[in-house]
Amino acid sequence: NAGVTQTPKFRILKIGQSMTLQCTQDMNHNYMYWYRQDPGMGLKLIYYSVGAGITDKGEVPNGYNVSRSTTEDFPLRLELAAPSQTSVYFCASSYDRVDGYTFGSGTRLTVV
Amino acid sequence: AQTVTQSQPEMSVQEAETVTLSCTYDTSENNYYLFWYKQPPSRQMILVIRQEAYKQQNATENRFSVNFQKAAKSFSLKISDSQLGDTAMYFCAFMKLMNRDDKIIFGKGTRLHILP
Numbered sequence: 001n002a003g004v005t006q007t008p009k010f011r012i013l014k015i016g017q018s019m020t021l022q023c024t025q026d027m028n029h030n031y032m033y034w035y036r037q038d039p040g041m042g043l044k045l046i047y048y049s050v051g052a053g054i055t056d057k058g059e060v061p062n063g064y065n066v067s068r069s070t071t072e073d074f075p076l077r078l079e080l081a082a083p084s085q086t087s088v089y090f091c092a093s094s095y096d097r098v099d100g101y102t103f104g105s106g107t108r109l110t111v112v
Numbered sequence: 113a114q115t116v117t118q119s120q121p122e123m124s125v126q127e128a129e130t131v132t133l134s135c136t137y138d139t140s141e142n143n144y145y146l147f148w149y150k151q152p153p154s155r156q157m158i159l160v161i162r163q164e165a166y167k168q169q170n171a172t173e174n175r176f177s178v179n180f181q182k183a184a185k186s187f188s189l190k191i192s193d194s195q196l197g198d199t200a201m202y203f204c205a206f207m208k209l210m211n212r213d214d215k216i217i218f219g220k221g222t223r224l225h226i227l228p
Contacts, residue, residue: 033215042203042220050212058215088155097207098164100147101216103157 002026006091006104013081013111021076021107023091031094032074033101034058034066036087043090049074081111114139116206116219124225125194132179133189133222135204142166144208146180146187147216152200160202163187191224199226 007022025032030051035043045058049068063085065077074093078085088108092101115138125131137146148160163171163180170178175192191198204219 043218045215048215056213090157092157097209097214097216098145100145100149100159100162100205101157102159106155 004091004093004102004104006089006107008107009105010108011110013078013109015081015083015111017081018077018079019081019109021078021089021091021109023074023076023104024072025074025091025093025102026072027093027095027102028071029093029095029102030071031097031101032068033092033094034064034074034076035090035092036060036085037090037106038087046076046089078109083111085109086111114141114206114208114217116204116217118202118204118219118222120222121220122223122225124227126227127194127196129194130190130192131194131224133191133202133204133224135187135189135219137185137187137204137206139185139206139208141208141210144206146178147205147207148176148178148187148189149203149205149218150198150200151203151221152197157203161189194226196226196228198224200224 033048034046047066091104146163
């Protein structure tokens, strides 16, 4: 099993550009999450999904969008990138949550 | 609302020593789960240990163990015989499981340095 796979690992965007961060898992997990982690800080939840076709906002959703058309994939879309979106982005998934989350290796995004 | 507090932003210990990281949480729930995650410089988030609140026995995983004090709402992590590879950010986390929208709540982390 590959676990949770995030692509790309690094990306530099110019202000106003858009991009999609990809996240896929092969563990048949129902629950999926997107977090951002600013330098030296903890994790902030952007969006989450409890199953295919269902998404919901976390604590910092502004400037982002998600979709969950399949169980495996949970892409995060950044529209009109801003310097405040410079961060490391983590995708995570879980089957039933009681065993915690499995995290991807993260995407380091810089907006200049 | 549930909160998780890690009162030690940063700690340093010598290799082979034992270190304890503190965590307290606030909840009115009786059944919940607690976790410790490790984030080394590679930035990968790794689950270190988990505890189910209804189990009184403290969880252990090799050199890692917890001291779970339910009444005090305390969940500290003890690392025995610390190694250089234990250098990382450690996050304490809490989750109740009442409905599908319940999520893990993370503390702000403790940065641990193991010194040679």
